[in-house]
Amino acid sequence: MYEGIRSPTVHTPKSLSDLSVALKRSTNPTIFAGGTYIMSTPGYYPKEGEQDIIYLGGISEINRITRNDRYIEFGAGVTLQRLLTVGKQVLPSLLTEAIESTSTTIVRRQITIGGTLCISHHRLLICAVLAALDAEVEIRSFKGSGTPLARWIPIKDLYKRNGELKLAELSKDKNILSSIRISLGKETFSTFIVADDVMRNREEAVILALRCTYDQSVITSFRMCLVFPTSLFLIPQEISTYINGLPVPLSTSQIERIVSLVTERISANTDSSSPVIQTERARRAIEASLHALNAQGLSER
Amino acid sequence: MKIECTINRTAHTLNVNSNKPLNMILSEDIGSQIRVSQCDGRLCGNCVVLLNQQAVLSCLIPAFLIKNKEILTFEGFRKTRFFNDIERAYNDTNIHPCSHCFESKTLILEELLQQFFSQDKIDESTIGEETIVREMRLNRCSCLEAHEIIAIFNAAVSYRRKRRVRRY
Numbered sequence: 001m002y003e004g005i006r007s008p009t010v011h012t013p014k015s016l017s018d019l020s021v022a023l024k025r026s027t028n029p030t031i032f033a034g035g036t037y038i039m040s041t042p043g044y045y046p047k048e049g050e051q052d053i054i055y056l057g058g059i060s061e062i063n064r065i066t067r068n069d070r071y072i073e074f075g076a077g078v079t080l081q082r083l084l085t086v087g088k089q090v091l092p093s094l095l096t097e098a099i100e101s102t103s104t105t106i107v108r109r110q111i112t113i114g115g116t117l118c119i120s121h122h123r124l125l126i127c128a129v130l131a132a133l134d135a136e137v138e139i140r141s142f143k144g145s146g147t148p149l150a151r152w153i154p155i156k157d158l159y160k161r162n163g164e165l166k167l168a169e170l171s172k173d174k175n176i177l178s179s180i181r182i183s184l185g186k187e188t189f190s191t192f193i194v195a196d197d198v199m200r201n202r203e204e205a206v207i208l209a210l211r212c213t214y215d216q217s218v219i220t221s222f223r224m225c226l227v228f229p230t231s232l233f234l235i236p237q238e239i240s241t242y243i244n245g246l247p248v249p250l251s252t253s254q255i256e257r258i259v260s261l262v263t264e265r266i267s268a269n270t271d272s273s274s275p276v277i278q279t280e281r282a283r284r285a286i287e288a289s290l291h292a293l294n295a296q297g298l299s300e301r
Numbered sequence: 302m303k304i305e306c307t308i309n310r311t312a313h314t315l316n317v318n319s320n321k322p323l324n325m326i327l328s329e330d331i332g333s334q335i336r337v338s339q340c341d342g343r344l345c346g347n348c349v350v351l352l353n354q355q356a357v358l359s360c361l362i363p364a365f366l367i368k369n370k371e372i373l374t375f376e377g378f379r380k381t382r383f384f385n386d387i388e389r390a391y392n393d394t395n396i397h398p399c400s401h402c403f404e405s406k407t408l409i410l411e412e413l414l415q416q417f418f419s420q421d422k423i424d425e426s427t428i429g430e431e432t433i434v435r436e437m438r439l440n441r442c443s444c445l446e447a448h449e450i451i452a453i454f455n456a457a458v459s460y461r462r463k464r465r466v467r468r469y
Binding site (some may be wrong): 045 | 302317318319320321322325343344349355356357358360361362363365366409412416435436438439
């Protein structure tokens with residue numbers, strides 16, 4: 001043991017009521033789900049002033065996967081690998097492909113979906129994909145005594161426009177993200193593009209996730225999420241409004257208009273210190289995905 | 302925090318900080334004969350160990366998660382008969398990982414072999430070449446080409462298959 005460094009107390013609650021007790025006992029604890037992000041932070045150990053650790057891996061309520069006709073719901077403690085193994089047949093292809101492209105099996109066995117969403121200031125591919133799929137998250141509030149209050153919110157409400165977790169004070173407010181829900185509607189076109197390494201080059205990387213349906217060549221339910229890992233989380237509603245109702249294939253002028261609209265939104269939502277390369281990559285990613293939509297639409301005629 | 306665990310088939314009772322990473326425990330608290338990297342969370346992939354027979358990056362495992370678990374480092378693994386399959390595959394193909402990544406690549410290969418032969422797989426061919434190469438890329442060392450990785454894996458599979466046939 002290192003001299004002068006306190007060994008943090010580890011709480012391992014087995015149920016949400018145990019978790020409630022553990023949250024009341026410790027002040028500002030470290031919430032530990034899979035631990036991949038926390039432990040890969042430089043200087044993680046040794047460090048002075050260690051807080052208590054609450055390990056969520058033993059809570060059965062947040063490790064379940066349930067499904068009905070309308071949606072699939074999975075607990076925040078479900079690992080990406082388990083989600084891939086159990087839910088491959090029912091999950092939207094956009095999500096399964098995003099999970100498959102995240103690291104390797106060895107690391108995916110440890111990464112939890114809740115942990116991925118709750119990093120305070122760093123957005124990853126899974127966040128963008130779930131936002132494009134219009135997922136909802138369940139937040140349980142452990143304020144006061146008695147059973148925790150649960151409420152469902154759209155995933156876009158979980159983050160500020162600069163990508164910061166709105167519930168960054170998760171542990172202070174005693175709020176825990178407990179479940180994620182995705183409706184099982186069928187999308188006709190979905191894609192994601194990741195430019196650069198999101199973990200190592202977070203200042204220059206760009207993530208785009210996009211999905212839509214088109215019926216008789218008319219686009220409906222268009223939804224897009226553009227992420228700069230540390231500075232932007234954008235779901236441009238006016239672009240969805242503009243694209244919905246347009247016929248496939250989109251014309252060159254329509255694509256240019258969409259790209260310029262997105263560029264305007266990027267400059268409105270980021271400060272001047274954001275690298276130009278991110279904006280340029282975002283433009284190219286949107287162009288590429290819209291051309292892919294055109295290609296798919298034309299090939300199905 | 303007192304932690305009881307088994308490392309390389311030897312029972313240990315460790316008195317370590319509860320959040321200390323496993324790679325640091327192995328190098329500082331167990332002994333210098335165990336070589337694991339200190340990448341400080343950069344996910345270099347050099348610190349792979351087997352935790353309850355599953356490959357993990359030891360830099361991502363805190364001390365409190367190894368309680369009552371069985372840990373096998375490369376030093377322990379090389380004494381098992383499973384290592385012979387991989388060693389013979391290296392010799393057959395005359396392709397060897399470099400000295401920096403030899404331990405971790407061998408353990409990742411073992412993990413892939415376990416997945417390949419696992420009981421619940423309906424079809425052994427579910428692990429494709431692309432998957433094998435991607436999984437091996439967890440270790441960032443680029444000493445092996447994709448075709449070399451496939452060659453080693455295929456040779457190791459044939460040895461492991463013969464061993465399984467003999468066993469049944």
